[in-house]
Amino acid sequence: MQQSPPLTAIFTIPLLLVFLLPSSNAHNITQILAQHPEFSTFNHYLTITHLASEINRRLTITVLAVDNAAMSSLLSKHLSVYTIKNVLSLHVLVDYFGSKKLHQITNGSALTSSMFQATGSAPGSSGYVNVTDLKGGKVGFGAEDDNGNLDAVYVKSVKEIPYNISVLQISQVLTSTEAEAPTPGPGQLNLTAILSKQGCKAFADLLIASGADTTFQENIDGGLTVFCPTDTVINGFMPKFKNLTAPQKISLLLYHGIPVYQSIQMLKSNNGIINTLATDGANKYDFTVQNDGEEITLKTKVVTAKVTGTLKDEEPLVVYKVDKVLLPRELFKVAPTTKAEAPKAAKEAAAAAPTADSPEGDDVGNQTADNNGASGLDGGRLILMVILSFCVGFLAL
Secondary structure, rough: OOOOOOOOHHHHHHHHHHHHHOOOEEEHHHHHHHHHHHHHHHHHHHHHOOHHHHHHHHHOOOEEOOOHHHHHHHHHHOOOOOHHHHHHHEEOOOOOOOOHHHHHOOEEEEEEEEHHHHOOOOOOOOOEEEEEOOOHHHEEEOOOOOOOOOEEEEEEEEEEEEEEEEEEOOOOOOOOOOOOOOOOOOOOOHHHHHHOOOOOHHHHHHHHHHHOHHHHHHHOOOEEEEEEEEEHHHHHHHHHHHHHOHHHHHHHOOEEEOOOOOOOHHHHHOOOOOOOOOOEEOOOEEEEEEEEOOEEEEEEEEEEEEEEEEEEEEEEEEEEOOOOOOOOOOEEEOOOOOOHHHHHHHHHHHHOEEEEOOOOOOOOOOOOOOOOOOOOHHHHHHHHHHHHHHHHHHHHH
């Protein structure tokens, strides 16, 4: 009688298969282009215009990259950063075009939408791009509002992840009158004024009184996410807040800001540790973002707060309402995790008393800070692991 394989083999094989399978995690255009110095200027402007974050959150995308020489030609026109954003968004196609597909276009030509068109920034159909297979193996690209001219041609494939992202180099920047039209920037965003009008006046008053509002305000242009406890939450926390020193108060307030723009979609797709405005070298002041369906939670090792609403979302600024004050482990006692300590943990979490003998910046734990977050095992791969386990086990019987 044939001996059945041990149980360890039955479960080990599927586990190996799962971890060997390619991950479905989102791409990162900044990291892709960083491997190619000739696109450093293009990469830089994707970041400062916040197009990079938009590209990263989309599932099917084609980026028409241009080298530093081509970008120099565009920058010589002295366009505002908001106009440059429109021009570059014309180079982001909301469809997948790999190098192979370029030569298999039906009827030899295709009109495809760009991010300039998809975001509603383009008047009429000026945000469409013409992709045409030309003689001699060339492929031409041109903006729809450029009188049928194909200004640029395909140079090479930079990176292709089939049906997810394709990065192709083209010879020059696409010409578009509409994209290059003067674009006014957004009106000056006054954070404390916005907070005061949205049920966060108590938090805004603390920012102003401590001087922390200056740091928040200075970070808006580069992208800022704010988590605001409501007036009721702040009022209940004031006895604890008053026990902190002036530097600790500032660190606590800065802990409620992230120096990047994180839309609600980004928060839902990025589980992991995130740095804050209070982060300073060894003084981590980070917390973990986790989501379960539509619910987003922020875990600090001391408390777990929920995002309960969006108060303002006007890129580069987004403000969320949270149901608790975020308490960093650098300033407050870390809640115990064992069952025996659970009753005590509940009391300490409720009290959230500052640690009198812990200097600010005390490193508790060995968490690894990562601005991009850390993704865990996704549900699809877990299901696959279970199915494979049953299949292998059945065959082994």
